[in-house]
Amino acid sequence: MNYDVVVAGAGPVGLMLACELRLAGVDVLVVERLTEVDTTVKAGAINSPTAEALYRRGLLPELEEIQRENLERFASFTRQRVATDGQPPARAPKFAGHFAGIMLSGDLLDEADPDLTAAGPAGEVGFIPQISLELLLARRAAELGVELRRGVELTGLDAADDHVTVHLGDETVRAGWLVGCDGGRSTVRKLAGFDFPGTAPGITGRQAVVEMEGSERLKTGWNWTPTGTYAHGPVPGRILTVEFDGPPADRDTPVTAEELQTSLRTVSGVDDVTVTRVHSATRFTDNARQASDYRKGRVLLAGDAAHVHSPFGGQGLNLGIGDAVNLGWKLAATVQGRAPEGLLDTYTAERHPIGAWVLQWTRAQVALMRPESHASALRDVVAELAGTVDATTYFVKKISGVWQRYDIPGDHPLVGRSAPDLELADGSRLADHLHDGRGVLLDLAGSREEVRGAAEGRVKVVAARSSSELGGLLVRPDGIVAWAASDVAAALPDLDAALARWFVPHASLACASPAAG
Structure with missing residues (x-):
């Protein structure tokens, strides 16, 4: 069978990427080795870019x-x-x-x-919580018609110049592109030969939702002791322990009630707390590594497949969603033949520095704890x-x-940043015009005739009024400002350059797909 894109991994990152691709009309297959959604307790919050991305959809x-x-x-x-x-x-x-x-x-x-x-x-x-987001994205993917196969493991790949052959056990599929969203021990990353430099782990962390007896002496919130760190709450039964005596001997064996109880007693000093039942549990370390490039030919990485680090602060989930939102529209444009030259290369250029910052941010927290x-x-x-x-x-x-902020050309202070959610005179907000995943040229100066020629067939033009002093705003499908100006007429050459850099060239309009931005 043939697909435009195969996505390995149906966690939040893989599902978000699949939704973005399908929204643009791309034929996408998601494969996941697990038969059910992973209910293991993980991140407990989303950040502003993640919330904005979901709001804009x-x-x-x-x-x-x-x-x-x-x-x-x-x-x-x-x-x-x-x-x-x-x-x-x-x-x-x-x-x-x-x-x-x-x-x-x-x-x-x-x-x-x-x-x-x-x-x-x-x-x-x-x-x-991460599990709630994953369930939401799974429903969204189903609504959009994403093909998702659970209980299917990617076992091999053969990358050619114009396609990737993906081996799924006894089955083989052909795809234009393959994206590994299959976690920190990514099979795609290993098979494709991505390098993965970084620092080795030095801690063992455990996070779980359990039932306990004798937990009254556990302090709520985060606590530091001479033997480590532990957290209790903010929801019933949630515990987290961190010991600083090296990584676990075995990451793959199930986390038992006895293991959690021993760690909790060791770190907290509360020697009569008893874990009676485990609802969800996982181990983690502070292994911190990042692929040097998120693309090798027609194989790409996103989320933990591209970067791993300790989970402190819940940065991993949000970093991965940011990867998916950045990559989705660029890969869709490339698949459909409407991408300007070099568009897909901007994925690593824009996302790698943010990933590197997250690794440093989490390393600093481990040192402090x-x-x-x-x-x-x-x-x-x-x-x-x-x-x-x-x-x-x-x-x-x-x-x-x-x-x-992404380092992209443009003098206006908004360029490269997430677009402000302007409230327009007709009662709509900017986010309302991004639901379909297309780029938007917001004309706030009544200059529609001036900008129509430049934007025709590339993005949709929304003529509106707002209290903003801006005259115009060009917003990429991922919500990032590509051009902004107070005086639209004076800044038309810069608008032309931004449209050519991020959207289908004029010469390609005749053959662009109906889904083109």
Whole structure:
């Protein structure tokens, strides 16, 4: 069988990429070795770029409902603690995040910072667990007609100049492109021969949702002890332990109740806590590696297949979703013959620096969490700093991803950044015009006739008014600003250059597919 793209891996990254490709009309097959959705507890939140990406595809109502249910579980955990040990009730936290377990108070956040006000309604969601996001994306993929085969393992690949032969056990399929979204121990990455430099692991972490007896003496939140770090909550039964005596001897064996209990007792010092049932559990390390290039010919990598690191701060999920959103429209344009020269090469150029930053960010957290005197002293200093408005705002901006910017040509300060979610005079917002995954030229200066010739057949032109001082905004399908100007007429040459750089060249319009942006 022939497909435009085969995606290996049906986690959030693979599903997001498949949705983006299918939205553009690409014939895509997703293969996943697991027979069911992985319910293992993982990341507990999404950042601003992830929330914006989902909002721009019309999924905000579902995110709001997931967050509401999650906050209710947090409230249930709080009531349970009050009933069992008399701890004073805590209000649901304003989502702010943490750095190395040092909690950040949303009450100290400078909400007037312009970087924190541009996301629009997407800025109100964040408390979204990874499993909930994966289930949402699986439903979305089914609605779009993505072909998903579970219980199918990729066992081999043969890459040629014009296609990739993918071996799925006894079956063979031919694809124009193959994308490995198959996790940190990616089969695609290994078979294709990507290099994967980085630093070796030094910790063993365990995260689980369990039932326990004698947990009253466990402190909630993040805690540091002479033997490691542990966290309890913010939902019932969730525990996390980190020991700094090296990586696990075996990553593949199931995590048992006895193993979790031993680790929890060792790290917490609470020697009578008993784990009676395990609902979900996983091990992790601080192995930190990154592929030097995310593409080798017709084989590409995204998510953990392209970069691995410790999970502290939940950066991995969001980094992978960012990969998928960046790659999806570029690969679709390439498949359909409407990509300007070099478009697909910008995937690694734009995403690799952000991945490298995440690796450094997580390495710094591991160093700060170590149970030794120098790290403890430094942790005290960072915790004191984190109790200020400036430092809280700094950390939140880093964790939330609002700082992210691609180094692309253009003089306007918005170029390369996530587009502000402008509210338009007709009651719509910019995100409403991105639901179909096409590029948008937002004409705010009434100059539609001037820009129509340049944009015809490349992107859709939305003529509207807003309170913004901008005259025009060219937004890529991934929500990144490719051109912006106050004076559209004076900036038309730059607009022409941006359209040629990111969208189908004029000479290709006659043969571009109907799905062309």
